[in-house]
Amino acid sequence: MAQKKAHEVDSFLKGSVSAFTSFLVYGPDRGLVSERASLLAGKSGVDVSDPFNVTRLDSTDVQSDSLKILDEINSVGLFGGKRLVWIKAGGSDKTIVEAINAIESDPPDDMVFLVEAGDLKKSSSLRKAAESAATCMALPCYGDDGRSIHALIDEELGSAGLRIDAAARQILIEHLGGDRLASRGELKKLALYCHGRDVIGENDVIEIVGDASSLSVDSAVDCVLSGDLSGLDHALSRIITSKTQIFPVLQACLRQFQLMDLMRSAMEKGRMPASGALQKYAPRMHFRRKPAFEKALSSWSAKATGAALDHINRAILETRRQPALEESISRQALLALAIRSSRRQQR
Secondary structure (H helix, E strand, C coil), X not given: CCECCHHHHHHHHHCCCXXXXXXXXXXXXXXXXXXXXXXXXXXXXXCCCCCCCEEEEEHHHHHHCCCHHHHHHXXXXXXXXXXXXXXXXXXXXXXXXXXXXHHHHCCCCCEXXXXXXXXXXXXXXXXXXXXHCCCEEEEECCCCCHHHHHHHHHHHHHHCCCEXXXXXXXXXXXXXXCCHHHHHHHHHHHHHHCCCCCEECHHHHHHHCCCHHHHHHHHHHHHHHHCCHHHXXXXXXXXXXXXXXXXXXXXXXXXXXXXXXXXXXXXXXXXXXXXXXXXXXXXXXXXXXXXXXHHHHHHCCHHHHHHHHHHHHHHHHHHHHCHHHHHHHHHHHHHHHHHHHHHHHHC
16 A cells, blocks of 8 residues: 555655655645645656646546546657646546556556645545555645644744744744645745844744734733733734724633633632642643733632623623624723723732
């Protein structure tokens, strides 16, 4: 059986791939699928810019002409030389399965067959055909894990002559990994933004990373919890300027106060310190957010937290009743909560 496990694919791609005629690159991370397929095309020995020796197809082409793949596989280049048939599959296409089986039974000379596909189950006929064919290599592409994200960050920023501090790296890791090409794009954008510097810091990542809207939401919630009025005003202004709705901040605040209400109850019943409750109920909270949350947890009582939840729920109801005033209602509610936090922490 010719297949690799997800963690073995990068090592395989660094070596020679000439022992195989066909390749199936599949998985839920379409950016990674595309990146690896392009790498294989480059290692095929065919000039990918040559329209005479490279044939690109998609599932629509196959559906309209069931024999098209077999015709392309067995055709000869106009000016000779090795050929590449590159297809983007829409699923477990029967015609692609037939093509892999045909290549297995009678491998054509000087031809590479490359298939890109989405997430395929083990029961998929396309995956079964590729994994059972000796002339085909099946390469799975799943979302980047922590190790591969670290490597991607080092690769992209290192090539730009940049280093990144630990706190900034942690933020990046939390907001990359869903799609390889998207992650590369964000890192290239960050490298361009920091061109001419030596080290990338937290603020650089917060300013430029693609998921900066969620970072701004977190920042606004932390300002509410810590009673930082000027910081909250700045965070809300950033959100509004970026054309992002302010309502998600209200929802995030609701979740934080619900969590705080649960913890306060546990603290008052079991006489548990704030740090102990935080460790028990929110062990994965980012280290940057813990100080503000822990301070709020110590200063807000269970009764006060319940009142804050009522305040937020009323504000959410009002935004539903008056959608045209959603921004002003949300902002007023958040500022009121921040004022309460500030007063409680001054006591």
